[in-house]
Amino acid sequence: MHWILREFEDTRKLAQALDRLEIDYTFHSVVPFEGDLLPEPEIDDPDNVVLFGSYTLWRYALARGLKPGVFRLRPFVHEAAWQPYLLNGAESVFLRLDEIPDALSDDDQHWFMRPVEDSKVETGRVRKTCDIRDLALRVLCLDEADFPLGSLRHDTQLMLSEPVRIFKEWRCWVVGQQVITCSLYKEGMRVVYRREIDQDAHSFARHLADQTLITRRLM
Numbered sequence: 394m395h396w397i398l399r400e401f402e403d404t405r406k407l408a409q410a411l412d413r414l415e416i417d418y419t420f421h422s423v424v425p426f427e428g429d430l431l432p433e434p435e436i437d438d439p440d441n442v443v444l445f446g447s448y449t450l451w452r453y454a455l456a457r458g459l460k461p462g463v464f465r466l467r468p469f470v471h472e473a474a475w476q477p478y479l480l481n482g483a484e485s486v487f488l489r490l491d492e493i494p495d496a497l498s499d500d501d502q503h504w505f506m507r508p509v510e511d512s513k514v515e516t517g518r519v520r521k522t523c524d525i526r527d528l529a530l531r532v533l534c535l536d537e538a539d540f541p542l543g544s545l546r547h548d549t550q551l552m553l554s555e556p557v558r559i560f561k562e563w564r565c566w567v568v569g570q571q572v573i574t575c576s577l578y579k580e581g582m583r584v585v586y587r588r589e590i591d592q593d594a595h596s597f598a599r600h601l602a603d604q605t606l607i608t609r610r611l612m
Contacts, residue, residue, distance in 0.1 A: 395418065395436065395438070396419075396442075397442060398420050399422065399447045399450070403446075421435055423447050424451070428452050439458050442459040442461075445463070446461065448513075452464050452465035460499070470552065486549070487553075489551070490546070497525060497526055503520070505517065513545055519556045525553070559579070560580070561591075563591075563594045567598070572598045574588075577589075
């Protein structure tokens with residue numbers, strides 16, 4: 394397996410692990426808005442390539458038929474087992490960008506808005522309805538053929554929900570239905586990195602892992 398890495402601090406740490414495992418890898422930079430790689434990677438077997446370091450690399454992998462390519466996440470709102478626990482799931486409004494001008498009033502109501510797909514074409518954050526409409530109208534004035542790679546498009550599906558105050562944001566890795574590592578990412582508005590996790594947060598992560606396993610068995 395050949396790993397194609399976008400070079401920055403975290404992927405250099407990953408490279409150390411790949412060295413220990415004697416796995417082949419190369420470093421590359423990503424051309425902004427185009428998605429090409431510099432230098433262009435030399436690929437012997439397109440069926441044994443992993444790209445890591447930028448989620449948008451999935452487009453590069455798809456265009457060149459590289460497999461397994463990039464680890465892509467199914468939209469979290471489609472995970473039935475998690476629906477009862479989502480901060481912004483069942484009560485959300487789902488709209489294509491071109492539906493927004495007719496669907497939303499031009500007022501100062503606040504919404505948390507993000508793309509349904511984990512595509513990073515727009516940052517998830519709280520906005521006023523009037524600002525969301527203005528954004529949609531600006532995009533709809535453009536010819537889709539002129540859109541840069543990885544940008545909002547007329548048919549981008551967006552999720553809008555009531556804003557929720559978040560006191561702590563934990564990120565957990567689950568492998569084989571086991572929570573193997575966690576870290577605190579944000580506390581209030583501050584980015585805080587801490588490996589120790591509160592017991593209630595760890596128990597909740599284990600519960601969600603169990604719920605996902607139960608759902609898959611039922612399916």
